[in-house]
Amino acid sequence: MTAMQRLLQLPVTAVNMVKTVQSQVQGQEEDKSPVLTPDGVHQAWYSALQPDELRHLRSGAPVTISVSGMNQSIESQEWLRVSTARSTRFQSDATIALQEQGGSTKRIPLLVCELTGLIPVSLTGKEAESCFNWVTDTFGVSGKKAVILIKWVKILHDDLKEMLDSNKDSLKLEAMKRIVAMIARGKNASDLFPAVVKNVACKNIEVKKLVYVYLVRYAEEQQDLALLSISTFQRGLKDPNQLIRASALRVLSSIRVTIIVPIMMLAIKEAASDMSPYVRKTAAHAIPKLYSLDPEQKDQLIEVIEKLLADKTTLVAGSVVMAFEEVCPERIELIHKNYRKLCNLLIDVEEWGQVVIINMLTRYARTQFLNPNMNESLLEEGSDKTFYGSDEDEDEEEEEKEKKAEAPMAKRKPYVMDPDHRLLLRNTKPLLQSRNAAVVMAVAQLYFHLAPKAEIGVIAKALVRLLRSHSEVQYVVLQNVATMSIKRRGMFEPYLKSFYIRSTDPTQIKILKLEVLTNLANETNISTILREFQTYIKSMDKDFVAATIQAIGRCATNIGEVRDTCLNGLVQLLSNRDELVVAESVVVIKKLLQMQPEKHSDIIKHMAKLTDNIQVPMARASILWLIGEYCEHVPKIAPDVLRKMAKSFTNEEDIVKLQIINLAAKLYLTNSKQTKLLTQYVLNLAKYDQNYDIRDRARFIRQLIVPTEKSGALSKYAKKLFLALKPAPVLESPFKDRDHFQLGSLSHLLNAKAGGYQELPDWPEAAPDPSVRNVEVFTLLERVTTLTSVPEWTKCSSREKRKEKKVEKPFYSDSEGESGPTESADSESDSASGSESGSGLEESGSGSESEESEEGSESEEEEEEEKDKKKKKKELKKPVQESESEQSSEEEVRKHERKNKQRKSDSESESDEEEESESESSQSESEDSESEAEVKKKKKVAEPKPPSKPVKKECKKEKKEMSLLDLDDFEPAPSPQATPLNTFLSSSLVNDLEGLSLSDAVLSPATISPSSTLKSYELLHRITGEGLSVEYCFSRQPFPPDGNMVAVQMQFTNNATSDAKNLHMEDVKLQSGMRVKEFTEIELLPAGETATAVMGIDFCDSTQAANFQLCTHTRKFFVSIQPPVGELMRPVFLTENEFKKEQGQLMGMNEISEKLTLDANCRNEHSIVQRVITAANLSRVPCGSDKECRFAGRTVTSSSLVLATVASREEGAAQLTVNCEKMVIGTMLVKDILLALTQ
Amino acid sequence: MIHSLFLINASGDIFLEKHWKSVVSRSVCDYFFEAQERASEPENVPPVIPTPHHYLISVLRHRIYFVAVIQSEVPPLFVIEFLHRVVDTFQDYFGVCTEAAIKDNVVVVYELLEEMLDNGFPLATESNILKELIKPPTILRTMVNTITGSTNVGEQLPTGQLSVVPWRRTGVKYTNNEAYFDVVEEIDAIIDKSGSTITAEIQGVIDACVKLTGMPDLTLSFMNPRLLDDVSFHPCVRFKRWEAERILSFIPPDGNFRLLSYHVSSQNLVAIPVYVKHNITFREGSSQGRFDLTLGPKQTMGKSVEAVLVSSQLPRGVLNANLNPSQGTYTFDPVTKMLTWDVGKINPQKLPSLKGSMSLQAGASKPDENPTINIQLKIQQMAISGLKVNRLDMYGEKYKPFKGIKYMTKAGKFQVRT
DSSP, rough: HHHHHHHHHHHHHHHHHHHHHHHHHHHHHHHHHHHTTOOHHHHHHHHHHHHHHHHHEEEHOOOOOOOOTTTTTTTHHHHHHHHHTTTTHHHHHHHEEEEOOOTTTTOOOOOEEEEEOOOOOOHHHHHHHHHHHHHHHHOOOTTTTTTTOOOOHHHHHHHHOOOOOOOOHHHHHHHHHHHHHHHHHTOOOOGHHHHGGGGGGGGGGHHHHHHHHHHHHHHHTOHHHHHHHHHHHHHHHOOOSSSHHHHHHHHHHHHHHHGGGGHHHHHHHHHHHHHHHHHHHHHHHHHHHHHEEEEGGGHHHHHHHHHTTOOOOOOHHHHHHHHHHHHTTTTTGGGGGGGGHHHHGGGOOOOHHHHHHHHHHHHHHHHHHTTTTTHHHHHOOOOOOHHHHHGGSSSSHHHHHHHHHHHHHHHHHHHOOOHHHHHHHHHHHGGBBBSSSHHHHHHHHHHHHHHHHGGGTHHHHHHHHTTOOOOHHHHHHHHHHHHHHHHHHHGGGGGGGGGGGOSSSHHHHHHHHHHHHHHHOOOTTHHHHHHHHHHHOOOOOOHHHHHHHHHHHHHHHGGGGGGHHHHHHHHHHOSOOHHHHHHHHHHHHHHTTTTTTGGGGGHHHHHHHHHHTTTHHHHHHHHHHHHHTTTTTTHHHHHHHHHHHHHGGGGHHHHHHHHHHHHHHHHHHHOHHHHHHHHHHHHHHHHHSSOOOOOOHHHHHHHHHHHOOOGGGGGGGGHHHOOOOOOOOOOOTTTTTTGGGGGSHHHHTTTTTOOOOOOOOOOOOOOOOGGGGGOOHHHHHHHHHHHHSOOHHHHHHHHHHHHHHHOOOOOHHHHHSSOHHHHHHHHOOHHHHHHHHHHHHHHHTTHHHHHHHHHHHHHHHHHHHHHHHHHHHHSOOOOOOHHHHHHHHHHHHHHHHHHHHHHTOOOOOOHHHHHHHHHHHHHHOOOOSSHHHHHHHHHOOOOOOOOOOOHHHHHHHHHHHHHHHHHIISSSSHHHHHHHHHOOOOOOOOHHHHHHOOOHHHHHHHHHOOOOOEEEEEEEEEETTTTEEEEEEEOOOOOOTTTSSSSEEEEEEOSSSSSSEEEEEEEOOOTTTOOOOOOEEEEOTTTTEEEEEEEEEEOOOOOEEEEEEEEEESOOOEEEEOOOOGGGGOOOOOOHHHHHHHHHHSGGGEEEEEEEOOOOOOSHHHHHHHHHHSSSOOOOESSOTTEEEEEEETTTTTEEEEEEEEEEOOOEEEEEEEEEHHHHHHHHHHHHHHHHHHO | OOEEEEEOOSSOOOOEEEEESSSGGGHHHHHHHHHHHHHGGGSSSEEEEESSEEEEEEEEEEEEEEEEOSSSSOOHHHHHHHHHHHHHHHHHHHSSSSSSHHHHHHHHHHHHHHEEEEETTTTOOHHHHHHBBBOOOOHHHHHHHHHOOOSSSSSOOOOGSSSSTTSSSOOOHHHHHEEEEEEEEEEEEEOOOOOOOEEEEEEEEEEEEEEEEOEEEOOOOOOOOGGOOOEEETTTTOOOHHHHEEEEEEEEOOOOOOOEEEOOOGGGOOOOOOOOEEEEEEEETOEEEEEEEEEOOOOOOOOOOOEEEEEEOOOEEEEEEEEESSEEEEEEEETTTTTEEEESSOOOTTTOOEEEEEEEEEEEEOOOOOEEEEEEEEEEEEEEEEEEEEEEEEOOOOOOOEEEEEEEEEEEEEEEOO
């Protein structure tokens, strides 16, 4: 108060001085800035406050704030708000002071200090310090605690203006910093606009940046002046530096001034076709800004979005999808053409973009694909059960609905997952490992909404991981887990313990965890859960205890076995000291008793006693209801309770009163002798109650139960009405059915539709045409050639590249190798659904790897399929070309071909597209190894010489015959007959690559590659290799120059912008005994091209790495190749007897056996063979028993025999035996095969 | 997406605001204040608060509420994760993220926020890129800046956003090339009354501090990678390589970053380093309670257990505690009823104990809840899961870096129920 008194003693003259100063200021400013005057509202806060301040000073009253005399500026409203909200604090601490400071200067600062940070400007440096000192001295406010804000009315802004006008950048910077600090605190600095905007062209980057900050904040309020800055940005848009172009566009689009909409539109359009992906990204960001400023522009903006959606850089993808979501989320058809690209780019997009894309794709998938769960049995068991027979065990309601929708479909053909659907699921899965919780959640919801039930499980682990994050993250994740755990309880059961509650968890987290625990409770785990609950009941957090009691109640209703245990536990709680606990227990017990009342009359009696003590209305009401409902079970107590209640009627809460009336009515009907008077009394009291509900109820009941001559027909039924059997309440989770909102969304969290929420559509009954997602290739090509820089996608997506390869391999092996059904389906059924059903059969037949095959088998007919594949290769991995469209636009295709030729890629055919595809495919078919897929792919990218046509045609025929043969003969065990042939083949891979000779072509069909997927390893990453990336694989080919060497096939890809020359190897460092045959030097590898070479390494039967340097004309890279042990051998063909004989000689030390449990996906013979052969280069030995698979091979260098046996027993148990003279090799091989079989 | 951001301190003052679209009035925070008043504890404020026109999504870090204003549907985790990223960035820049630090560096903060979001959509959140755009303030630089009037903003235009390795800035140079990795594991456990483990799991992270010149490509391999149950990576880690070979291959960001966090859940793998013998009883009818606590090492693999701190929230009825520690010091706060006992190092020969009596409110009945005991501890030079880094190789650069690895085990949420 002393402070206040001193303040108020300030001389009136001082006040007047301030006033005059201010009026001068206003005058000056009006002269200076004509913009300010026209609207008549002066923005500066002090003019708004001044009358008030002065009034306080003069009146001598404590500081109370009134609105009168204030204009409607933001500041005045805020002043009012703060003062009313915190009036007590304000009055005690906030003080307005006036002081003459520093006699030497003529400035008269108006110092305003208060605690809450209300007044606009803070001073820095010495001025602030002196003011601060003065304030603390004068008012005795303790220094640090008081946040002192000082208003330096006119002088400060003058200062700032002066500084901004000066020539020194440092002064300008200082001024701008102070202004930004003002903005940051929410103070108005708009009167400085003219002074600031002048500096928009300042050379100093930081000043410029701060000016931008200012401009974006205030341009909206000062539209006319803001126009002054536009030309600067327009100039910036033309700058040769991409970063300047981008930043100019960014600021320009952030200025919310309607007049410049056309300028912005133009700038966005231009930037959308900019060379730099960064500028294009900025353009994508600008789209929603412009849209919010002027929704009229929507159509034009959609055009731009369409254009940017076709962009292939990871940088742009996230931003443009965000723009799409903001501007035109309903135009789902724009996504079709870009769907596959988005899926493939996804992993390399920045994390925030990933979230947006995944959410959008979830919605997209819901409109385009069929429900994968519509007949799950086919997927899960691969059996031929009928659709109806299979889904009894499913969620009834959901299934019911689905059944109705999908039944007609399902009857016609079994469900087959669209390959694009599979692509989405596969490409999002790795993102579950993201560090960003939002990404993990986005993937989780995608799986929840889109994946077949059997596959959803993978998300549980990732979600549980998020529970260790910040509590806010936990909160959101738990909400979603709660919803999921209702639908898919099994998913989280293994993680039950992760939801146990710690005493340090915040209450809201505790309650959510409790919800999840309750949802997860079932017969098997209920005892552990109840034991947990018991500890929770002793918690100090009473809200939590109440929630626990509710949870126990829910467990008891859901699980019949524990109902009595729970009830007993709850009854014990009735003697708890805490009233809240007791009340909650009563409410829950009431619900439980309703299920089986006759058994528990003693509990009801016990509860009747409680009415004396319990004061919580809800609990009292519950007890009364119970007694009334079951008054026949407690005939003696009930009337007594009513008597007591009648006494206290007037003091009860409304809900209790209602229940008293109820009790009275019920007793009257059953025991009117004892209770007639009491009932009359209660009804009379109720008649004059204040609450109309109670009055109504009393009137109603009196008419109903008390027989009068007037009473109608109803009173006869009164007993039936009141004492009807009531169904027991169902205790339901509040999270039930929340999943109609897209999980992870704001709407789901709030359980209410948020603005802008896009409904998650229901699955379509019939899948829309999948061909809309096919992309025409020529347009993409054109783009590539127009861009001078190497397109980003070739650089960025090495990760996918690898993935893609893996994806494609099985496709080939499927069509050529053992899985005949696919082939036949493809070639025989040329209906629209041909390929789909083919891959579907596949899927049901052979486990996991077949999923990947879907990718390839998209098109309708075999030829087209081949063609597609080829295209895909050519473009590295541009999405598949649609064959129909291709035919329709043959001219374009030609153009495309020509272009290809120019780019020295494979342009074998000049004439017919059909022919080209055939030749192409046959050519690749004719390669004589298991590595066909691999080699072919490489070839596609950079095949140097066009082979002759006739040969190719022959090959084609050959191939066809063979593939038919495959189906009949080799289907059950393809590898044993196939692989030995390799050893006889004289042609080397190098020869293959140089072109196809006739002999090759003849030989090739004889080779049937096992389905093994050749693993390729990275030798040089494109980043380390400065654009050059090298991968290698063990081709499992004989290496003709030296039989003791392992052939290593390398694929060089030049991702850099410049050509690489003279690729060769140098400086080979080897362990003793090892030898290397270098590959032939590659003289030129043009940018964007790929080349293949083969080298031989004699590893001396060891897994030692071969180290060498890979040299280009400019650089050298140290690389090393280390072989897996399985590659150190070559297959040999043995008969069963030979095998047994050899095995007999390799016993004892040379035999290693290991027990294992086979992976669920690999229990059949076929997949065991396949996995073993993938892991090691062995051949299969024929065998009489189908329980055993035998394999044989010899090590490459020493030709030691390697024998492997996998004997399977029941339930996936199996024994693996390896016999090998070289024990080290044997041991390692066991490990590798074990790994292959168990994963 | 994100419209505005308000920073609110513990006493309910808005001390910073930033708008990315049109200005949203501060008054929107009133809804937040209301929710704050309703919540009993600061951390009980709901992270998402709907208001008539906006949604407020907030996080609480370092006793500051970061309140984001949202106008339409957006994944809440998106915003929460972003806000945490903002806090991490501040911490990275200023060392601490306190109200004072933010106020002192308000301009840098503003510049950072401007770069991190464009029109409410995250733009540059990688600390390497941000540091190229805006240099973090150091004491030296602040002094130089005040004298010369130069700036914190990078002179060069940033290139990081354009590079193929968006998390690493280009042209890094060091005279000492060093790479340090800290393997830190936290044990989360609940031990029940009888001393048996209810749940136990290990939550581990590998934090790296890499200061290497150029564009090094590192591979880090483990002796026993199968131990890791569930992992999440920094975006720099090549996922495929991990899948195939269980090797971490990555081009590291410059400076400090979290390479990996992992999880070992299998309960029998988790060694519980200490045991607690406790006897906390209240007698009916008397105003006294007994308190007896003894700590001992259990499975420590020969390492000593250090920095042990025991804390427990005693029941509300406890007025005071009169205890006698055999080592260390204890404090009891009669207002919050929080008992903390700073034990220090556990000497296996002479086990630390805390014994004595508690006085209860006279006449009050005995409290029926039992306090839980929270334990913090540290074990140096050991990862409790047994995880071992095998080797670290560098490719792509010629020099020999200095490599270092450190292991540490801590107690995370380690609770003993009594």
